[in-house]
């Protein structure tokens with residue numbers, strides 16, 4: 001019989017390395033814009049050491065403040081995997097620190113996203129493995145469980161399935177169903193190019209601004225001319 005809430009699934013379906021690598025270098029904001037802005041994690045999860053993150057999710061659900069299952073995941077995950085941890089957003093106890101991250105790095109793991117607290121951040125900031133977390137607390141973890149490994153979790157307000165592609169940069173994190181890879185790559189590359197074209201237009205002072213007034217007009221905005229605004233301020237006449 002199963003022990004619900006205390007289960008470990010060792011194997012997951014990972015996207016191919018080629019599919020994952022397609023996203024390399026694309027800003028999270030650009031990818032997210034092509035998902036109707038619906039799959040970004042809550043911004044309380046911030047980069048701790050400013051390293052871009054990309055890889056398949058290896059999911060962990062912990063009891064708040066407890067890291068037994070995260071320790072188990074450190075030994076089960078494969079090189080390149082991103083450990084995505086649902087610690088239920090609790091910041092009372094740090095569930096990860098320098099020793100665990102060092103072990104992860106030695107095992108070639110791809111990084112961490114933790115909806116909970118971590119500690120030893122002075123050391124973590126200097127380490128060459130991407131770490132994103134909701135907070136920092138010196139108070140250490142319990143190691144009793146329960147928890148689960150490789151079940152669907154909620155992290156930063158987004159459902160993450162084992163094997164989803166997770167991408168992080170300075171702005172935050174977006175979660176991708178690998179089945180959407182081809183469509184998203186095509187749209188995101190096109191948008192990325194468009195944004196570069198717009199940067200050229202800005203530098204040349206040829207950036208198209210006509211849509212702003214058009215949009216205001218469509219919404220019935222009344223634009224009063226500058227001189228009447230000045231008069232209004234001087235006279236106090238608001239008609």
Ligand SMILES: O=C([O-])CC(=O)C(=O)O
Nearest residue numbers: 095096097098099100140
């Ligand atoms: O004690 C723990 O489990 C977390 C920690 O600080 C470390 O890994 O360095």
Ligand SMILES: [Mg+2]
Nearest residue numbers: 097098099120
């Ligand atoms: Mg420590």
